[in-house]
Amino acid sequence: xxxxxxxxxxxxxxxxxxxxxxxxxxxxxxxxxxxxxxxxxxxxxxxxxxxxxxxxxxxxxxxxxxxxxxxxxxxxxxxxxxxxxxxxxxxxxxxxxxxxxxxxxxxxxxxxxxxxxxxxxxxxxxxx
Numbered sequence: 001x002x003x004x005x006x007x008x009x010x011x012x013x014x015x016x017x018x019x020x021x022x023x024x025x026x027x028x029x030x031x032x033x034x035x036x037x038x039x040x041x042x043x044x045x046x047x048x049x050x051x052x053x054x055x056x057x058x059x060x061x062x063x064x065x066x067x068x069x070x071x072x073x074x075x076x077x078x079x080x081x082x083x084x085x086x087x088x089x090x091x092x093x094x095x096x097x098x099x100x101x102x103x104x105x106x107x108x109x110x111x112x113x114x115x116x117x118x119x120x121x122x123x124x125x126x127x128x
Contacts, residue, residue, distance in 0.1 A: 007075040009125060013067045014067075015124050015128060016067040016070065016124035019124060020067065020117040020120050021060055024063075027109070027113050036105055036109075037105065040102055040109075041102050041103070042102075066117065067121050079122070083118070086114060086117075086118030090111045094107055
């Protein structure tokens with residue numbers, strides 16, 4: 001149990017969470033992939049209604065959980081496990097996108113975001 005809570009580098013977890021969440025804002029913004037992604041999933045990128053706010057809250061919580069998992073794997077020298085978790089999450093995102101009949105572009109954007117987010121978190125732990 002100590003490994004899950006006490007041995008974790010919480011500074012790296014919080015910085016990795018914040019950096020990855022902010023990267024998501026840029027990633028899904030009109031400056032990067034947002035416009036074409038929104039078209040590919042059938043959402044209005046300008047809509048900031050209740051469902052969008054709930055989605056952002058869910059994203060923040062899930063981003064924190066992934067950062068925590070990366071933190072635990074870092075304390076147990078299990079980097080390979082972290083990579084497997086990231087690839088599993090990316091695979092599930094891809095499968096979900098295919099089931100939902102999103103565009104190939106949108107699926108790629110979502111899948112690559114998970115992978116890049118994982119890299120950011122791993123690098124955060126490497127340097128903090």
